[in-house]
Amino acid sequence: MAGSKDSASRLGLSLHARDGRKYDQVIALTQGNINESLQYYYDINSEALKFDVKVKGAIRAQLQGEILAPTVELIDEDNNDKALYCLTFDRGSKYITFVQEDPEDDNSRYVPQSQDASGWKLAFEVNFGLSKLTSVPENIREQINKPGDYSVSQLIVIFGTADTLTFNWERSTIKLKGNDAIADARTAFKLFVDRWLTATKMRDEPAKHNVLGYAVTTPDPTAIELAAPSFPPTSVRLQTINHRPNGDASQGSTGSDFNAFLFTEMCGNREMITSDLPWSGDFFYESIGGTLLMSKSIFFDDYISKALAPINIMGKRAANEMALRLIGDRLGPWAISDNESDADNNEFQVDGKNLRHSWDRRRSHPWQESRILTMTAHFHTEVSTHVWMLNSNSFIFRRWLKFESTIEGNVVDPIFQKYSAGTLRLSMTATCTADSIFTMSSVEATGKLDIDVENKAPVIDAQVQPNHDGPVPSALSAVGLGDLLNIGADDVKSKIRGALESTARDSAEVGNSLQEAVNNQGKFVFPGGGTFDMKDPLFTNDGDLIMGLVYRK
Structure with a gap:
């Protein structure tokens, strides 16, 4: 049994390879998971488990019966991509030797001596490799269910022949x-394994008995359609890693079902790392035998930042609308900065486990409203957004906007014109804060990832202060600008609230698209079919996303 989902060991997992570079993502599958798939395959192809093999030569023997579905035991050494392939004889299996009645007489007949071989086990070393398929079988294509251009590499067991097979007799059982x-039995068993593999291969065309699964990559991530994963791997590498209870390597063993295959992957056509991922924590917990670990750089820094970035523009657009509400379109459709395209810079800056975006601009507009009224508008706009990891399975998206404006009007005496008749000043300050909390969870019924978006009620404060001196009102009435004084705080709050409601809707849409992207993310395909359920999404200490994978037949 492995530890808990949020143990210090599991949350301490790192994607940094031995050379210091960081993998984009890793799929970890226990040997227990692989063996479950082998069991499923041989449940469907049970004829391959039956045998009746006669051996003639220096010894005469016969093996009859049935073996259980083969199992894999990963060798308990880091950076050693080997394993033991184990065949265990089922009940009723027999090992029969033929012994001459009279050893001194070459012509004497051979008498069978039968032994119960139930529970006997043969363990021999095999290698593993990833072999790219030139064509993808239709049943595998259906399981992948991914549009776009992709390639498939199959994880295969590389068997030897009777001459090259290396048996591990310490891990074998011969009673x-x-x-x-x-x-004599060992000699017979070597020939038996060779013949069983040959017969299985002949029966299994195209060969599947030595295929443990399929890893999917895409050579061009931009060619993948929107319904496909948003971070498809472009290269994959295979390694094994041993299970260390509580980090103690001395407690590991070849027989641990939590020893694992790691499929280390890179995205975006970044160069594949050639050094192994060292042990840094427990990939598995409780009885969960699969894990998807996705780096912060592709999930948080890249995907989430790009998904939320368009919302950064909305605060600027809302501030501009308020400015135009005050001065109309006298100077065109854009009023709060020197260039409208300046507002389109919506990118986040990565700051550890935070994403930040800030925009601070000032602009003044003088204009001659009439022969007696000179106006100047001063705008100061600040927009700030911040995304940070709130706890182990949530992150918060905060939008903050501050809009300050001062409209000044100078009225000259309509008769003498060179004397001031008074001034008008309309000052407005509006601030607002809105939070959206994204919480990740798994849905038991579907095995999918769910992302809930909770939009908190926005906090809005608006102050409007009109003042004037001199005979301004009559002058304003004469030029038709008295409406400026009627702009109140409620009008400002309504404008801001409308903008925030729009960002809340967009935040919910981001949650849905993020949820779809992760659920469509390619994981691993077993030859016998089945799917992976996602469990317990969490952020690690490094900010990487980790999820349990449960194999469902």
Whole structure:
């Protein structure tokens, strides 16, 4: 049994390879998961488990019966991509030797001596490799269910022949007495394994018995349609890693079901790292035998920042609308900065586990309203957005806007014109804060990731202060600008609230698209079918996204 989903060991997992570079994502599958898939495959192809093999030569023997579905035991050494492939004899299996009645007489008949072989186990070393398919079988294509251009590499077991097979007799079980008997049995078993593999291969065309699964990559991420994963891997590498209970390597063992295959992946055609990922924590927890670990750089810094970036423009647009509400379109459709395109810079800056965007601009507009009224508008706009990880499975998106404006009018005496008849000043300050909390969870019924977006009620404060001196009112009435004095705080608040409601709707849409992207993310395809359920999404100490993967037949 592994630790808990939020143990210090699991949250301490790192994607940094031995050379210091960081992988984009990793899929970790326990040997237990692989064995479950093998069991499923041989449940469908049970004929391959039956045998009746006769061996003639220096010894005469016969093996009859049935073996259980093969299992894999990863060798408990880091950076050693080997394993033991194990065949265990089922109940009723027999090992029969033929012994001459009279050893001194070459012509004497051979008499069978039968032994119960139930529970006997043969363990031999195999290698693994990723082999790219030139064509993808239709049943595998259906399981991948991903549009666009992609390639598939199959994880295969590389068997030897009878001459090259290396048996691990310490991990094998042969219940015989006597060194000669055991030596004879080992010779017979080598020939048996060779013939079983040959027969299985002939029966299994195209070969699937040595395929443990399929990893999917895409050579061109931009060619993937929107319904596909938003961070498809462009290259994949295979390694094994051993399970260390509580970080203690001495407690590991070859037989641990939590020893694992790691598919280390890079996205965006970034160069593949060639050094292994060292042990840094527990990939697995409780009885969950699969994990998807996605780096902060592709999930948070890249995907989330790009998904939320368009909302950064909305505060600037709302401030501009308020400015135009005050001065109309006298100077065109854009009033709060020197250039409208300046507002389109919506990118976040990465700051550790935070994303930040800030925009601070000032602009003044003088104009001659009439022969007696000179106007000047001063605008100061600040827009700030901040995304940060709130806790282990949530992040918060805060939008903050401050809009300050001062409209000044100088009225000259309509008769003498060179003397001031008074001034008008309309000062307005509006601030608002709005939070959206994104919380990730898993849905038991569907095995999918769910992202809930809670939009908190915005906090808005608006102050409007009109004042004047001199005989301004009559002068304003004469030029038709008295409406400026009627702009109140409620009008300003309504404008801001409308803008925030729009950003709240957009935040919910971002949550939906993010949820779809992660659920469509390619993981791993087993040859016998089945899917992976997602469980317990969390952020690690490094800010990477980690999720449990549960194999469902």
